[in-house]
Amino acid sequence: xxxxKADIAERLSNKFGFNKREAKEMVDLFFExxxxxxxxxGKLKLSGxxxxxxxxxxxxxxxxxxxxxxxxxSARRVVIxxxxxxxxxxxxxxxxxNSSQGQQDDQFTSYTE
Amino acid sequence: xxxxxxxxxxxxxLTHLSExxxxxxxxxxxxxxxxxxxxxxxxxxxxxxxxxLHHRxxxxxxxxxxxxxxxxEExxxxxxxxxxxxxxxxxxxxxxxxxxxxxxxxxxSF
Numbered sequence: 001x002x003x004x005k006a007d008i009a010e011r012l013s014n015k016f017g018f019n020k021r022e023a024k025e026m027v028d029l030f031f032e033x034x035x036x037x038x039x040x041x042g043k044l045k046l047s048g049x050x051x052x053x054x055x056x057x058x059x060x061x062x063x064x065x066x067x068x069x070x071x072x073x074s075a076r077r078v079v080i081x082x083x084x085x086x087x088x089x090x091x092x093x094x095x096x097x098n099s100s101q102g103q104q105d106d107q108f109t110s111y112t113e
Numbered sequence: 114x115x116x117x118x119x120x121x122x123x124x125x126x127l128t129h130l131s132e133x134x135x136x137x138x139x140x141x142x143x144x145x146x147x148x149x150x151x152x153x154x155x156x157x158x159x160x161x162x163x164x165x166l167h168h169r170x171x172x173x174x175x176x177x178x179x180x181x182x183x184x185x186e187e188x189x190x191x192x193x194x195x196x197x198x199x200x201x202x203x204x205x206x207x208x209x210x211x212x213x214x215x216x217x218x219x220x221x222s223f
Binding site (some may be wrong): 035 | 142
């Protein structure tokens with residue numbers, strides 16, 4: 001269960017009375033323009049949420065984790081996200097809630113491609 | 114680029130809405146995403162990427178002022194994994210520029 005564009009669109013409909021098409025248009029445009037902004041300016045700041053920035057990486061030696069074979073990781077430009085102070089401190093409070101239940105939530109350690 | 118620039122660009126394309134309405138929507142979207150993450154829910158936006166929480170274990174640290182050793186508390190921190198489309202667009206922008214700042218992985222630029 002993860003939050004998706006459909007959920008965000010529904011939230012906008014409920015909150016502002018957008019119809020389905022308008023809400024979808026808003027959400028699609030939001031993420032499209034964030035991508036365009038990151039690509040064009042190399043830096044996008046969403047106050048209260050966090051900053052996206054791009055970084056150029058040199059090529060470096062690496063390994064295929066499956067076979068152990070040495071491969072060269074090519075030079076590339078990557079996106080990095082830094083959560084803002086507000087988001088970080090809100091997220092940190094989640095730790096207390098989770099451990100008080102005395103359970104590990106493996107949802108956060110699973111990586112899906 | 115900052116949030117108000119993003120809002121202005123979006124408002125320019127959503128001609129039926131005022132810039133103020135777009136600003137309200139953008140703030141609502143980031144607020145909703147923050148709510149989700151801080152209640153431990155992942156966010157998955159196809160093409161853009163996913164936000165999740167990474168668990169940080171307690172570790173030994175020092176008070177930078179006094180040098181006194183302390184243990185940090187376990188916590189969660191937000192993590193973003195860029196999606197395929199975003200990764201490819203960003204990397205393509207590197208190749209479009211005339212010269213890479215590091216000279217790329219080519220041995221020579223002569």
